[in-house]
Amino acid sequence: MRRAEVIRRLRESGDEPTARIVAGLPADQDGVLDPHAVDSLLITVHTELQRLSEELRIGERLVYVLGPLFTAIRATSGWPGPYRLVDIGCGLGYLVRWLAATDALGADVELVGADLDAALVGEASRLARAEALNCRFVHADAFALPKAATVYVSTGVLHHFRGPALDRFFQTQAASPAAAFCHFDIAATRLAPIGAWIFHRARMRHPLGRHDGVVSAQRAHSDETLLRAADVPGIRPLLYEPQRLANPFCTTVRPVIGVRPPLEAPFRLALGRAARHMVGPEYLAQAP
Numbered sequence: 697m698r699r700a701e702v703i704r705r706l707r708e709s710g711d712e713p714t715a716r717i718v719a720g721l722p723a724d725q726d727g728v729l730d731p732h733a734v735d736s737l738l739i740t741v742h743t744e745l746q747r748l749s750e751e752l753r754i755g756e757r758l759v760y761v762l763g764p765l766f767t768a769i770r771a772t773s774g775w776p777g778p779y780r781l782v783d784i785g786c787g788l789g790y791l792v793r794w795l796a797a798t799d800a801l802g803a804d805v806e807l808v809g810a811d812l813d814a815a816l817v818g819e820a821s822r823l824a825r826a827e828a829l830n831c832r833f834v835h836a837d838a839f840a841l842p843k844a845a846t847v848y849v850s851t852g853v854l855h856h857f858r859g860p861a862l863d864r865f866f867q868t869q870a871a872s873p874a875a876a877f878c879h880f881d882i883a884a885t886r887l888a889p890i891g892a893w894i895f896h897r898a899r900m901r902h903p904l905g906r907h908d909g910v911v912s913a914q915r916a917h918s919d920e921t922l923l924r925a926a927d928v929p930g931i932r933p934l935l936y937e938p939q940r941l942a943n944p945f946c947t948t949v950r951p952v953i954g955v956r957p958p959l960e961a962p963f964r965l966a967l968g969r970a971a972r973h974m975v976g977p978e979y980l981a982q983a984p
Protein backbone atom coordinates (compact mmCIF):
# COMPACT_ATOMS: atom_id res chain seq x y z
CA MET A 697 0.00 0.00 0.00
CA ARG A 698 1.37 3.39 -0.99
CA ARG A 699 1.51 5.86 1.88
CA ALA A 700 0.47 8.81 -0.33
CA GLU A 701 -2.61 6.90 -1.56
CA VAL A 702 -3.70 6.02 2.00
CA ILE A 703 -3.25 9.65 3.10
CA ARG A 704 -5.19 10.90 0.05
CA ARG A 705 -8.12 8.59 0.80
CA LEU A 706 -8.16 9.51 4.50
CA ARG A 707 -8.15 13.25 3.65
CA GLU A 708 -10.94 12.72 1.10
CA SER A 709 -13.05 11.13 3.84
CA GLY A 710 -12.27 14.06 6.17
CA ASP A 711 -10.06 12.05 8.55
CA GLU A 712 -7.12 14.44 8.99
CA PRO A 713 -5.95 13.02 12.38
CA THR A 714 -5.45 9.51 10.93
CA ALA A 715 -3.85 10.98 7.77
CA ARG A 716 -1.24 12.66 10.02
CA ILE A 717 -0.56 9.35 11.84
CA VAL A 718 -0.09 7.51 8.51
CA ALA A 719 2.23 10.30 7.29
CA GLY A 720 4.50 9.46 10.25
CA LEU A 721 4.75 5.73 9.33
CA PRO A 722 7.91 4.52 7.56
CA ALA A 723 7.81 3.74 3.81
CA ASP A 724 10.39 2.42 1.30
CA GLN A 725 11.95 4.39 -1.59
CA ASP A 726 8.81 3.72 -3.72
CA GLY A 727 6.58 5.16 -1.01
CA VAL A 728 5.17 1.72 -0.04
CA LEU A 729 4.29 1.54 3.67
CA ASP A 730 6.51 -0.73 5.78
CA PRO A 731 4.18 -3.72 6.45
CA HIS A 732 5.92 -4.51 9.77
CA ALA A 733 5.31 -0.98 11.04
CA VAL A 734 1.63 -1.21 10.02
CA ASP A 735 1.21 -4.62 11.73
CA SER A 736 2.95 -3.40 14.85
CA LEU A 737 0.75 -0.26 14.99
CA LEU A 738 -2.43 -2.36 14.66
CA ILE A 739 -1.31 -4.78 17.38
CA THR A 740 -0.40 -1.88 19.70
CA VAL A 741 -3.76 -0.16 19.22
CA HIS A 742 -5.74 -3.40 19.63
CA THR A 743 -3.77 -4.25 22.76
CA GLU A 744 -4.91 -0.91 24.19
CA LEU A 745 -8.42 -1.63 22.91
CA GLN A 746 -8.42 -4.77 25.05
CA ARG A 747 -8.51 -2.48 28.10
CA LEU A 748 -11.94 -1.31 26.96
CA SER A 749 -13.19 -4.91 26.82
CA GLU A 750 -11.75 -5.57 30.29
CA GLU A 751 -13.19 -2.35 31.74
CA LEU A 752 -16.65 -2.97 30.26
CA ARG A 753 -16.53 -6.64 31.36
CA ILE A 754 -17.46 -7.63 27.85
CA GLY A 755 -17.04 -11.36 28.60
CA GLU A 756 -19.51 -11.27 31.50
CA ARG A 757 -21.98 -9.16 29.48
CA LEU A 758 -21.87 -11.62 26.60
CA VAL A 759 -22.32 -14.67 28.84
CA TYR A 760 -25.27 -12.99 30.57
CA VAL A 761 -27.08 -13.20 27.21
CA LEU A 762 -25.35 -16.18 25.57
CA GLY A 763 -25.68 -18.50 28.58
CA PRO A 764 -29.51 -18.42 28.32
CA LEU A 765 -29.30 -18.48 24.51
CA PHE A 766 -27.31 -21.74 24.57
CA THR A 767 -29.74 -23.12 27.18
CA ALA A 768 -32.54 -22.42 24.68
CA ILE A 769 -30.59 -23.95 21.77
CA ARG A 770 -29.81 -27.11 23.78
CA ALA A 771 -33.49 -27.43 24.77
CA THR A 772 -34.88 -27.00 21.25
CA SER A 773 -35.01 -29.82 18.73
CA GLY A 774 -33.18 -29.13 15.48
CA TRP A 775 -29.90 -28.01 17.03
CA PRO A 776 -28.05 -31.04 18.36
CA GLY A 777 -24.58 -30.31 19.74
CA PRO A 778 -21.68 -29.90 19.64
CA TYR A 779 -21.92 -26.18 18.93
CA ARG A 780 -19.60 -23.61 17.43
CA LEU A 781 -19.31 -19.94 18.39
CA VAL A 782 -17.60 -17.72 15.81
CA ASP A 783 -16.38 -14.25 16.80
CA ILE A 784 -16.50 -12.11 13.62
CA GLY A 785 -13.57 -9.67 13.50
CA CYS A 786 -12.02 -11.07 16.68
CA GLY A 787 -8.96 -8.77 16.59
CA LEU A 788 -6.61 -10.00 19.33
CA GLY A 789 -9.29 -12.46 20.43
CA TYR A 790 -9.87 -11.10 23.93
CA LEU A 791 -13.48 -12.32 24.02
CA VAL A 792 -12.75 -15.84 22.73
CA ARG A 793 -9.72 -16.17 25.03
CA TRP A 794 -11.83 -15.00 27.99
CA LEU A 795 -14.57 -17.54 27.15
CA ALA A 796 -11.95 -20.29 26.87
CA ALA A 797 -10.25 -19.31 30.13
CA THR A 798 -13.53 -19.25 32.08
CA ASP A 799 -15.24 -22.17 30.26
CA ALA A 800 -18.35 -20.05 30.73
CA LEU A 801 -20.40 -21.53 27.88
CA GLY A 802 -19.68 -25.21 28.49
CA ALA A 803 -17.47 -27.89 26.96
CA ASP A 804 -19.88 -28.56 24.06
CA VAL A 805 -19.21 -25.08 22.55
CA GLU A 806 -16.19 -24.81 20.24
CA LEU A 807 -14.68 -21.32 20.34
CA VAL A 808 -13.38 -19.80 17.09
CA GLY A 809 -12.19 -16.26 16.35
CA ALA A 810 -11.90 -15.07 12.73
CA ASP A 811 -10.34 -11.92 11.42
CA LEU A 812 -9.27 -10.58 8.01
CA ASP A 813 -6.06 -9.18 9.49
CA ALA A 814 -3.24 -11.77 9.58
CA ALA A 815 -1.13 -9.90 12.15
CA LEU A 816 -3.99 -9.67 14.68
CA VAL A 817 -4.84 -13.36 14.21
CA GLY A 818 -1.18 -14.30 14.67
CA GLU A 819 -1.02 -12.37 17.93
CA ALA A 820 -4.38 -13.80 19.13
CA SER A 821 -3.07 -17.34 18.48
CA ARG A 822 0.20 -16.59 20.28
CA LEU A 823 -1.65 -15.28 23.36
CA ALA A 824 -3.97 -18.33 23.40
CA ARG A 825 -0.98 -20.71 23.13
CA ALA A 826 0.78 -18.90 25.98
CA GLU A 827 -2.15 -19.76 28.26
CA ALA A 828 -2.83 -23.19 26.68
CA LEU A 829 -6.43 -22.13 26.00
CA ASN A 830 -8.91 -24.39 24.26
CA CYS A 831 -9.87 -22.09 21.36
CA ARG A 832 -8.58 -21.28 17.88
CA PHE A 833 -8.12 -18.30 15.61
CA VAL A 834 -8.29 -18.23 11.84
CA HIS A 835 -7.15 -15.66 9.31
CA ALA A 836 -10.29 -15.68 7.17
CA ASP A 837 -13.56 -14.06 6.27
CA ALA A 838 -15.81 -15.22 9.11
CA PHE A 839 -18.56 -15.94 6.57
CA ALA A 840 -16.39 -18.20 4.41
CA LEU A 841 -15.32 -20.76 7.02
CA PRO A 842 -15.50 -24.46 6.06
CA LYS A 843 -17.88 -25.12 8.98
CA ALA A 844 -20.70 -22.71 9.79
CA ALA A 845 -21.28 -21.24 13.23
CA THR A 846 -24.12 -22.17 15.57
CA VAL A 847 -23.91 -18.65 16.98
CA TYR A 848 -22.10 -15.65 15.49
CA VAL A 849 -20.91 -12.95 17.87
CA SER A 850 -18.86 -9.77 17.59
CA THR A 851 -17.74 -6.85 19.72
CA GLY A 852 -17.03 -3.35 18.43
CA VAL A 853 -17.50 -4.37 14.80
CA LEU A 854 -21.03 -3.28 13.80
CA HIS A 855 -20.28 0.45 13.47
CA HIS A 856 -17.72 -0.38 10.73
CA PHE A 857 -20.55 -1.64 8.51
CA ARG A 858 -22.82 1.05 7.05
CA GLY A 859 -25.87 1.08 4.75
CA PRO A 860 -25.96 -1.89 2.34
CA ALA A 861 -22.88 -3.44 4.01
CA LEU A 862 -24.76 -3.55 7.35
CA ASP A 863 -27.77 -5.17 5.64
CA ARG A 864 -25.49 -7.77 3.99
CA PHE A 865 -23.83 -8.47 7.37
CA PHE A 866 -27.16 -9.65 8.82
CA GLN A 867 -28.49 -11.24 5.60
CA THR A 868 -25.39 -13.46 5.33
CA GLN A 869 -25.91 -14.77 8.86
CA ALA A 870 -29.62 -15.36 8.24
CA ALA A 871 -28.75 -17.32 5.07
CA SER A 872 -26.31 -19.54 7.00
CA PRO A 873 -27.38 -22.55 9.13
CA ALA A 874 -26.66 -20.53 12.32
CA ALA A 875 -29.23 -20.68 15.12
CA ALA A 876 -28.58 -17.12 16.31
CA PHE A 877 -26.29 -14.11 16.43
CA CYS A 878 -25.39 -11.63 19.15
CA HIS A 879 -23.41 -8.50 18.28
CA PHE A 880 -22.26 -6.03 20.92
CA ASP A 881 -21.48 -2.47 19.94
CA ILE A 882 -21.46 1.03 21.40
CA ALA A 883 -24.91 2.27 22.47
CA ALA A 884 -25.67 5.43 20.50
CA THR A 885 -26.56 7.57 23.51
CA ARG A 886 -25.93 11.32 23.65
CA LEU A 887 -23.24 10.62 26.24
CA ALA A 888 -21.35 8.13 24.06
CA PRO A 889 -18.95 10.55 22.24
CA ILE A 890 -17.98 12.49 25.40
CA GLY A 891 -17.80 9.24 27.42
CA ALA A 892 -15.55 7.70 24.77
CA TRP A 893 -13.35 10.82 24.73
CA ILE A 894 -12.88 10.73 28.53
CA PHE A 895 -12.21 6.98 28.60
CA HIS A 896 -9.76 7.02 25.70
CA ARG A 897 -7.86 10.05 27.06
CA ALA A 898 -7.58 8.32 30.43
CA ARG A 899 -6.73 4.78 29.31
CA MET A 900 -5.18 4.91 25.83
CA ARG A 901 -1.65 6.03 25.02
CA HIS A 902 -1.56 5.90 21.23
CA PRO A 903 -3.11 8.84 19.29
CA LEU A 904 -4.71 6.39 16.81
CA GLY A 905 -6.51 4.52 19.63
CA ARG A 906 -7.67 7.78 21.19
CA HIS A 907 -8.97 9.14 17.89
CA ASP A 908 -10.57 5.85 16.81
CA GLY A 909 -12.45 5.55 20.12
CA VAL A 910 -14.25 8.85 19.65
CA VAL A 911 -14.93 8.32 15.93
CA SER A 912 -16.36 4.86 16.72
CA ALA A 913 -18.75 6.35 19.30
CA GLN A 914 -19.87 8.97 16.76
CA ARG A 915 -20.52 6.19 14.23
CA ALA A 916 -22.52 4.00 16.64
CA HIS A 917 -25.78 2.82 15.09
CA SER A 918 -29.14 3.88 16.53
CA ASP A 919 -31.64 1.35 17.90
CA GLU A 920 -33.78 1.90 14.79
CA THR A 921 -30.93 1.22 12.35
CA LEU A 922 -29.95 -2.00 14.11
CA LEU A 923 -33.46 -3.39 14.53
CA ARG A 924 -34.30 -2.61 10.89
CA ALA A 925 -31.06 -4.05 9.48
CA ALA A 926 -31.33 -7.22 11.58
CA ASP A 927 -34.95 -7.76 10.53
CA VAL A 928 -34.25 -10.29 7.79
CA PRO A 929 -36.27 -13.35 6.71
CA GLY A 930 -35.84 -16.33 9.04
CA ILE A 931 -34.60 -14.21 11.96
CA ARG A 932 -36.42 -12.66 14.90
CA PRO A 933 -34.42 -9.47 15.66
CA LEU A 934 -34.13 -8.37 19.30
CA LEU A 935 -32.36 -5.45 20.93
CA TYR A 936 -31.18 -5.63 24.52
CA GLU A 937 -31.42 -2.41 26.54
CA PRO A 938 -32.70 -0.03 23.85
CA GLN A 939 -32.27 3.67 24.66
CA ARG A 940 -35.69 4.20 26.22
CA LEU A 941 -35.20 1.32 28.67
CA ALA A 942 -31.57 2.03 29.50
CA ASN A 943 -29.63 4.25 31.86
CA PRO A 944 -27.18 6.15 29.56
CA PHE A 945 -24.58 6.23 32.37
CA CYS A 946 -24.55 2.41 32.55
CA THR A 947 -25.41 1.22 29.04
CA THR A 948 -22.17 1.76 27.18
CA VAL A 949 -22.47 -1.26 24.92
CA ARG A 950 -25.48 -3.44 24.19
CA PRO A 951 -26.22 -6.31 21.85
CA VAL A 952 -28.45 -6.69 18.86
CA ILE A 953 -29.55 -10.32 18.86
CA GLY A 954 -31.14 -12.45 16.17
CA VAL A 955 -32.67 -15.86 16.83
CA ARG A 956 -34.49 -18.41 14.69
CA PRO A 957 -38.18 -17.89 15.59
CA PRO A 958 -38.64 -21.21 17.52
CA LEU A 959 -35.83 -20.12 19.87
CA GLU A 960 -37.41 -16.86 21.06
CA ALA A 961 -39.78 -18.33 23.69
CA PRO A 962 -37.20 -20.68 25.31
CA PHE A 963 -34.61 -17.89 25.16
CA ARG A 964 -36.92 -15.44 26.99
CA LEU A 965 -37.74 -18.16 29.51
CA ALA A 966 -34.05 -18.86 30.14
CA LEU A 967 -33.30 -15.12 30.46
CA GLY A 968 -35.94 -14.80 33.18
CA ARG A 969 -36.60 -11.25 34.42
CA ALA A 970 -33.83 -9.89 32.22
CA ALA A 971 -36.01 -10.64 29.18
CA ARG A 972 -38.07 -7.52 29.91
CA HIS A 973 -35.07 -5.44 28.76
CA MET A 974 -35.19 -7.04 25.30
CA VAL A 975 -37.42 -5.66 22.55
CA GLY A 976 -38.35 -6.57 18.99
CA PRO A 977 -39.03 -4.30 15.99
CA GLU A 978 -42.57 -3.55 17.28
CA TYR A 979 -40.82 -1.38 19.90
CA LEU A 980 -40.04 1.12 17.10
CA ALA A 981 -43.76 1.70 16.52
CA GLN A 982 -44.49 2.46 20.19
CA ALA A 983 -44.68 6.09 21.24
CA PRO A 984 -41.72 7.25 23.40
Ligand SMILES: C[S@@+](CC[C@H](N)C(=O)[O-])C[C@H]1O[C@@H](n2cnc3c(N)ncnc32)[C@H](O)[C@@H]1O
Nearest residue numbers: 784785786787810811812813836837838851852
Ligand atom coordinates in the same frame (compact mmCIF):
# COMPACT_ATOMS: atom_id res chain seq x y z
C1 LIG B 1 -12.37 -2.80 15.39
S1 LIG B 1 -11.80 -4.38 15.00
C2 LIG B 1 -12.60 -5.22 16.35
C3 LIG B 1 -11.65 -6.05 17.09
C4 LIG B 1 -12.20 -6.89 18.26
N1 LIG B 1 -13.53 -7.42 18.06
C5 LIG B 1 -12.12 -6.13 19.57
O1 LIG B 1 -13.16 -5.89 20.18
O2 LIG B 1 -11.02 -5.79 19.97
C6 LIG B 1 -12.76 -4.91 13.59
C7 LIG B 1 -12.15 -6.15 12.91
O3 LIG B 1 -13.14 -6.76 12.07
C8 LIG B 1 -12.43 -7.47 11.06
N2 LIG B 1 -13.42 -7.91 10.06
C9 LIG B 1 -14.30 -7.16 9.35
N3 LIG B 1 -15.08 -7.95 8.57
C10 LIG B 1 -14.69 -9.24 8.78
C11 LIG B 1 -15.10 -10.51 8.26
N4 LIG B 1 -16.09 -10.62 7.36
N5 LIG B 1 -14.48 -11.62 8.71
C12 LIG B 1 -13.49 -11.53 9.62
N6 LIG B 1 -13.05 -10.35 10.15
C13 LIG B 1 -13.64 -9.23 9.73
C14 LIG B 1 -11.36 -6.48 10.63
O4 LIG B 1 -10.27 -7.13 10.03
C15 LIG B 1 -10.98 -5.83 11.98
O5 LIG B 1 -9.80 -6.39 12.53
